[in-house]
Amino acid sequence: MSAFPDLYAFVVELRPLGNGPAPRPQGQGAQALFLDLVRQVAPDVSEALHADAQSKPYTVGILPSRRRDVVLLRVSLLHSDLFQPFVQALLRQMPGGELRLGQARLALGDVIGTPPPQGHPWAGFDSFADLYARVTPAHTVTLEFASATAIGQGSRADGRQRLNLLPTPEAIFPSLGRRWNDLAPQDLTFDMEQVRNASLDTMVSHHRIESTDISLGKGPQKGFVGIVAYELPADPIQARILTTLADAALFLGVGIKTARGMGLCRRMSNAG
Amino acid sequence: MSAFPDLYAFVVELRPLGNGPAPRPQGQGAQALFLDLVRQVAPDVSEALHADAQSKPYTVGILPSRRRDVVLLRVSLLHSDLFQPFVQALLRQMPGGELRLGQARLALGDVIGTPPPQGHPWAGFDSFADLYARVTPAHTVTLEFASATAIGQGSRADGRQRLNLLPTPEAIFPSLGRRWNDLAPQDLTFDMEQVRNASLDTMVSHHRIESTDISLGKGPQKGFVGIVAYELPADPIQARILTTLADAALFLGVGIKTARGMGLCRRMSNAG
Numbered sequence: 001m002s003a004f005p006d007l008y009a010f011v012v013e014l015r016p017l018g019n020g021p022a023p024r025p026q027g028q029g030a031q032a033l034f035l036d037l038v039r040q041v042a043p044d045v046s047e048a049l050h051a052d053a054q055s056k057p058y059t060v061g062i063l064p065s066r067r068r069d070v071v072l073l074r075v076s077l078l079h080s081d082l083f084q085p086f087v088q089a090l091l092r093q094m095p096g097g098e099l100r101l102g103q104a105r106l107a108l109g110d111v112i113g114t115p116p117p118q119g120h121p122w123a124g125f126d127s128f129a130d131l132y133a134r135v136t137p138a139h140t141v142t143l144e145f146a147s148a149t150a151i152g153q154g155s156r157a158d159g160r161q162r163l164n165l166l167p168t169p170e171a172i173f174p175s176l177g178r179r180w181n182d183l184a185p186q187d188l189t190f191d192m193e194q195v196r197n198a199s200l201d202t203m204v205s206h207h208r209i210e211s212t213d214i215s216l217g218k219g220p221q222k223g224f225v226g227i228v229a230y231e232l233p234a235d236p237i238q239a240r241i242l243t244t245l246a247d248a249a250l251f252l253g254v255g256i257k258t259a260r261g262m263g264l265c266r267r268m269s270n271a272g
Numbered sequence: 273m274s275a276f277p278d279l280y281a282f283v284v285e286l287r288p289l290g291n292g293p294a295p296r297p298q299g300q301g302a303q304a305l306f307l308d309l310v311r312q313v314a315p316d317v318s319e320a321l322h323a324d325a326q327s328k329p330y331t332v333g334i335l336p337s338r339r340r341d342v343v344l345l346r347v348s349l350l351h352s353d354l355f356q357p358f359v360q361a362l363l364r365q366m367p368g369g370e371l372r373l374g375q376a377r378l379a380l381g382d383v384i385g386t387p388p389p390q391g392h393p394w395a396g397f398d399s400f401a402d403l404y405a406r407v408t409p410a411h412t413v414t415l416e417f418a419s420a421t422a423i424g425q426g427s428r429a430d431g432r433q434r435l436n437l438l439p440t441p442e443a444i445f446p447s448l449g450r451r452w453n454d455l456a457p458q459d460l461t462f463d464m465e466q467v468r469n470a471s472l473d474t475m476v477s478h479h480r481i482e483s484t485d486i487s488l489g490k491g492p493q494k495g496f497v498g499i500v501a502y503e504l505p506a507d508p509i510q511a512r513i514l515t516t517l518a519d520a521a522l523f524l525g526v527g528i529k530t531a532r533g534m535g536l537c538r539r540m541s542n543a544g
Contacts (some may be wrong), residue, residue, distance in 0.1 A: 157473050157508045164440045166478045201429050204437045205494065222477065234430045248479035 006080040007251040011063065011120045012073040012090070013109030014099060018256025028218035031260045034060045034075055037099070038110070049082075055182035056084060059253040061147045061264040063122055064225075070109065071101060074122050074264060075183055076251045077232035079185045122146075122266060124250060128184040131247055137239035140205060140231050140244040143172070143254075147264040148214035151175050151255040166212050167228045169202035172254060174200035176245040179252045190241055198238035205231045223255075223262055275401035280524040282308040283335065283392045284345040284362070285381030286371060301374035303341070303532045306332045306347055314357035321354075327454035330354060331525040331534045333419045333539035335394055336497075341374060342381065346394050346536060348523045350455045394418075395540060396522060400456040403519055405537075407509035412477060412503050413518040414528075415444070418496025419536040423447050423527040433530070437483050439500045441474035444526060448517040451524045462513055470510035488532055495534055515516040 039046035049058065057079040063072035077083055090111050099106045115124040151164040151171040164171045176193035209226030230246075234240040246267040253263040311318035321330065329351040329472075335344035349355055362383050371378045387396040405539045423436040423443040449467035481498030502518075504511040518539040525535040 156475070156505075162475060165479065166440055168438055168440060203428070203434060204483070206483045207437065207496070210480035211476070211478045224479070233428075 003127035004080060005083075005125040005127050006078070007126045007128065007131070007248075008077040008083055008086075008113065009124050009250055010075045010077075010086075011112040012075060013111070013122045014073055014101065014106040015069060015109050016071065017098065017105040017107050020201065028074055029100075030060045033073065033099055033101050034058070036081075037089040037252060038085050042088070045082065045085045055179055055185060056259040058265070059258040061253075061258075061261045064146055071106065072122075076253070078251055079181075090115055098233060113194040120260050122250070122264075124184065126247075126251070128180075128188050128248075132184075132188050132244055135240060135244045135247060137236050138232060138243045138246075139239070141243060142206075142227060142229040142268040143167070143249060143265055144227050144268050145209070145225050145254065145265050147261055148212050148221065148225060149263045149265065150221070150223040163222065165222060165224050165256060166203070166230075167207070167224065167226075169199040169204065169207065169230055170196065170213075172228075172230075173199040173202065173242050173245055175255055176249055176252055177241075180245060180248055181253070190245075194238070195245070198233055198235075198242050201233040201235070202242060203231045204232050205229045214261055216257065216262075219255065221262065227268070274506050275399035276352060277355075277397040278350070279396075279398045279400065279403070279520075280349040280355055280358075280385065281352065281394060281396050281522055282347045282349075283384040283395045284347060285383070286345055286373065286378040287341060287344040287381050288343065289370065289377040289379050297317065297459075301372075302332045302345055305345065305371055305373050306330070309361040310354075310357050314360070317357045318352065321494050327451055328531040329455060331523075331530040331535070332523075333530075333533045335417055335536065343378065344394075345373075348525070350523055355514070365526075379392070394522070394536075398519075398523070400452075400460050404456075404460050404516055407512060407516045407519060409508050410504060410518075411511070412501055412514045413515060414478075414499060414540040415503040415518060415521060415537055416479070416499050416540050417497050417526065417535075417537050419533055420484050420493065420497060421527050421535045421537065422493070423496040435494065437494060437496050439496065439498075441471040441476065441481070441502055442468065443472065444500075444502075445471040445514050445517055447527055448521055448524055449513075452517060452520055455524070466510070467513060467517070470505055470507075473505040473507070473510065474514065475503045477501045485532055488529065488534075492543050493529065499540070 007103045035046055035049060038049060059076045061074045063074050065072050077086060097106060111118040112123045153164050156162045174195050177190050177192055181189040206229040209224050211220055211222060211224050211226060213220035232242050249265040249267055254265040255263040307318055307321060310321060335346050337344050349358060357488045371380060384392040384395045390505045425434045425436050428434045446467050449464055453462060474502050478501040479498060481496050481500060483494060483496050485492035485494055504514050521537040521539055526537040527535045
C-alpha cells in the first residue's frame with residue numbers, strides 16, 4: 001500500500017435479540033441503522049451523509065445469508081473522512097450494545113474489515129490511487145451481484161423510469177465509471193467515452209442471473225442478482241480500465257440506490 | 273383459422289434402442305436426422321433444405337427433458353410446401369422404424385402436432401396471416417428459451433463474432449422481426465425501424481436465465497436458456513408488433529443456428 005486507504009468495506013455481524021420480530025434482511029432499515037450509528041458519534045458527518053449528494057460516499061446493504069442467527073450488514077466507505085466516525089461508532093457500541101434494523105432488535109457481533117483468507121470476501125480496504133496503479137488487465141472478469149441491482153437508463157415514452165435488469169457490459173461498466181469519477185481524486189478519473197467504447201467491445205461469456213425484488217419502504221424495487229463473466233477487449237488499455245472498475249465494484253456498488261441496499265457487487269477471484 | 277396453415281411445430285418422440293451409446297440430447301445430430309427423414313420421401317425438397325439459405329424455412333432442436341427413456345425432437349416448418357414431405361416421411365417410418373441421432377439408434381414414437389390441452393406446449397400450427405390478424409396486444413409477454421440461444425451482433429475489434437448472451441429486448445425482437453420478414457408473405461412484413469423503436473421502449477421485468485453450451489460438432493457454442501418477461505410499450509401499435517413476434521417465436525426460433533438445435537423459444541401462456 002502506498003496511498004493512504006480511502007476505500008473501506010466492512011462486514012458487521014448483527015445477532016437478533018429476544019423474541020421480537022425477525023429482521024427482514026432487505027430494505028431501507030440498513031441505511032437507517034448505518035446513519036444512526038454514525039450520528040451517535042459524529043452528528044455533523046451524519047448530516048453530510050443525509051444530504052442528497054449526486055453520488056453518496058458510502059454504500060449500505062445486507063448480504064445474503066443462509067444463517068438465521070445472524071444478519072450481515074455490509075458497509076463501504078468511499079472517503080477517508082468517514083472511517084474514523086464509523087469505527088468510533090462501532091467501538092462505542094461494543095460490547096452488548098443494542099441496535100435496531102426496522103422493528104428487530106440486534107446485538108452487535110464481530111466487525112470484519114479484512115479480506116480473505118483471514119477476513120471476509122465482502123470486506124477489505126484499498127485506495128483509489130493504489131487500485132488504479134496496481135491493476136493487471138484481465139482477459140475475463142467475473143462479477144457477483146449479491147443484492148438487487150438495477151441500472152437507471154433515462155425514461156420511457158410514458159414517462160416512467162427505464163431500468164435495466166440485465167447486466168449488459170454497456171450498462172454495468174459506464175455505471176461503475178461514473179461513480180468512480182464522482183468519488184476518485186481528480187487526477188485518476190476516466191474518460192467516459194473511453195469507458196463506453198471499451199464496454200461496447202466487451203462480451204458476456206457466462207452468466208447465471210435472476211430478477212428479484214427488494215423492499216425499500218415505498219413498495220418493492222426490481223433488480224437482478226447472480227454471477228456474470230465478462231470477456232474484456234483485447235486492447236490492453238481498454239482491458240485495464242474495465243479491470244480497474246471491476247476491482248472497484250467491491251467498494252462502489254453498481255447502479256441505483258447503493259446506499260439503500262441495492263447493487264452489492266464484487267469481482268470474484270479465479271478461485272471463486 | 274381462415275388462412276391455410278403455413279406454420280407447423282411438431283414434437284417427435286424418439287426412444288433409444290438396444291444397448292448402443294445413449295443419445296446426446298444436443299447438437300447437429302438432430303438436423304441430420306430431420307434432413308434424412310425428408311430425403312427418404314422428397315429428395316428434391318431435402319436438397320433445397322440443405323441449400324445455404326439466408327433464413328432456413330425450418331427449425332430443429334431437442335427439447336430439454338428429465339426423462340431418459342425418450343428424446344423429444346422438435347421440428348418447426350415455416351413453409352406449407354414442407355408439410356407434406358415431412359409428414360409422409362414420418363408415416364413411412366411408422367411403426368417400428370429405426371432412426372439415428374448421432375451414434376444412437378432410436379425408434380419413432382408419437383408425433384405430436386397439436387397444442388395443449390390435448391397436445392404439447394411446443395407443438396401447434398398456425399399461419400403468418402392468422403397470427404398477424406388475430407393478435408391481441410399484450411402488456412407483458414413472457415418468453416421461454418429452452419435451448420442455447422445467442423444473437424449475432426457483428427464482429428468485435430479483434431474480428432471475432434460478437435454474440436449477445438443476454439436477452440435484451442433490442443436483441444430479441446429485431447431478431448424475430450428479421451426472420452419473420454424473411455419468411456412471411458410480402459404483405460405482412462414489418463418495418464424494421466418500427467420493430468427496433470418498439471424494442472427500445474420495452475423493459476425486462478422478470479427473468480431467470482443462465483448461460484450454457486451446446487455441442488454443434490465443431491466444439492461448443494455458447495448460448496443462454498431461461499425465462500424472461502418483457503413489459504411492452506404502452507403504444508398499442510408497438511405492443512401489437514412485439515406481441516405478434518412473441519407469438520411467432522414458437523415457429524421461428526430466435527437468434528443463430530435455429531436449424532441446428534439453438535434458439536428454441538416460445539411465448540408462455542399466463543398459466544405457464
